[in-house]
Amino acid sequence: MSRRLHPAAVVAVLAVGAMAAAGFWALAPLRDLASVREAAPVASVADVEPAAASTADPSTDAAPAPHPRNDTVYDISTLPLIDVRSVNPAIPVDDDPTGTLTSSQARPLGAGAPVFADPAGEPVGYLPREHHYGGTTVPVVVAETDWVKVLLPGRQGVPPEGNGGQTVGWLRAADVELSITAEFVEVHLAANTIDIVSAAGRERVSEQFAWGKESTPTPTGRTFVMWTTIVPEFRYTDGHPMVYLGVQSPVMAGFDGGDVAVTAFHYYRMREGATSFGCIYLDGPATDRLAQLPEGTPVMILP
Template sequence: MTRRPHPAAFVAVVAVGALAVSAFWALAPLRDLAALRGSDTPAAVVSDATPSTPSAERAADAAPAPYARNDNAYDISTLPLIDVRSVNSAVPVDDDPMGSVTSVLARPLGAGAPVFADPTAQPVGQLPRDHHYGGTTVPVVQAQADWVKVLLPGRQGVPPEGNGGQTVGWLRAADVELTTTAQYVEVHLAANTIDIVSAAGRERVSDQFAWGKPSTPTPTGRTFVMWTTVVPEFRYTQGHPMVYLGVQSPVMAGFDEGDVAVTAFHYYRMREGATSFGCIYLDGPAVDRLAQLPPGTPVMIQP
């Protein structure tokens, strides 16, 4: 784990996750998104010729009644920033951490987008389009004609008193651009495997890594690649990147005097068993491969 927080990097504390294959996940399921949203798919969505699947149709049939469109104007400068350091009690913690995601990513248009805990209420924060520490390209976990539900950076509360789990929120479809990703990361802690999954199949990235010890566990569930950077000051990484995730430690308020406890994949010389502060310790080639994944790539951590 990181020794001291660096001004250009957060301290990593938890491990990487993997996105479980679910009925709703389809490799490039743009038609899945269109089915959930109706026929008015915006031009911002990248076109995709992949036909919808029966599982996608079932997901669409099971979708909840759509929320009403909201065309209100909001001054996002008056709304709390949602980023890796934010603590916002109004932002929900993911209520379905082992649930599915789509292969659709959302990024705010303009300077940023208002974030809603409830599409029928007022916004509780704002997600910027650009941020030094990333976290602005986020995976969609649910979609309707006028709304998308996404995973978010930041925390609802600070452990041990508050819940530091993966947060979620709703964005208006008109406020975001939508793209697709053809891959996701799947981590199985018990099996000690990490795969990048795509239409081409499974690419085994690692079958030997360390994860969180019982007192500082690796969080499980869905999250995403938030930010990737090299931090020379973290000498234990030996020049390999830090791949930070959108989820933070379930038990730590911060790490090594820092104010965040961010999960990450990173290099470490000892890579076996439940020995970390929550991060996943990998060898150099594995970290370097994961560092090639773009921001927003879904990640699912299975126990």
């Protein structure tokens, strides 16, 4: 588990309308990452059964009806900020943590975009377009003509009483710009492997790293690269970047006196077995390679 986010850092497209008109056909890459994972030698986590194999009633197999469009104008200044430090009980925790990873990302237009727990309800917060600690380019996990469901920074609750798992929310398609990412990260804790996966294949980044001990486990499921930075004060990183993820500890309220317990990839001299506070300890080359990935890159952490 990383130490608190560095205080000094505080100082420091695609046309949505065209995609909506096309019924988000451009989000066909939503299936690319799952297809890549399915074709790869490592076990898939999001295999899709062939349509021909289904014998269920077509009416029960049909995709859910899309949520209706919402053109209400909201004043985001009246809404709670959604960021790494936010704790918002109205924000859902991911209900499908090993579900689909997509190759689509969303980033708010303007100053920010209202976030909905349910498209049928009222906004429960807003995601800014810019933030010192990142988390503003987020992976799309479900796409509709007028809505996208995304992974978010921040927490619903604070452990041990609250649920600190990966959060999700809905954004209106009209409020965001969409882009495509070509790769994602797949971490297998038991196999001790980390791969960067793309249509070109798998790039093995690491075959030896440390992960969370039993009392402070590394959270599993889908998340994303939230923010990457070098923190000279963190001498244990030996000058290598911290690659912060969107998910936080399932058991810790904070770490090292801070008010967050963000999971991160980072360098550490001892990097073998279940020995960390939840972060993934890597050697220098592996850390530096992961630091090259842009914010919003999907990450799947498997047990």
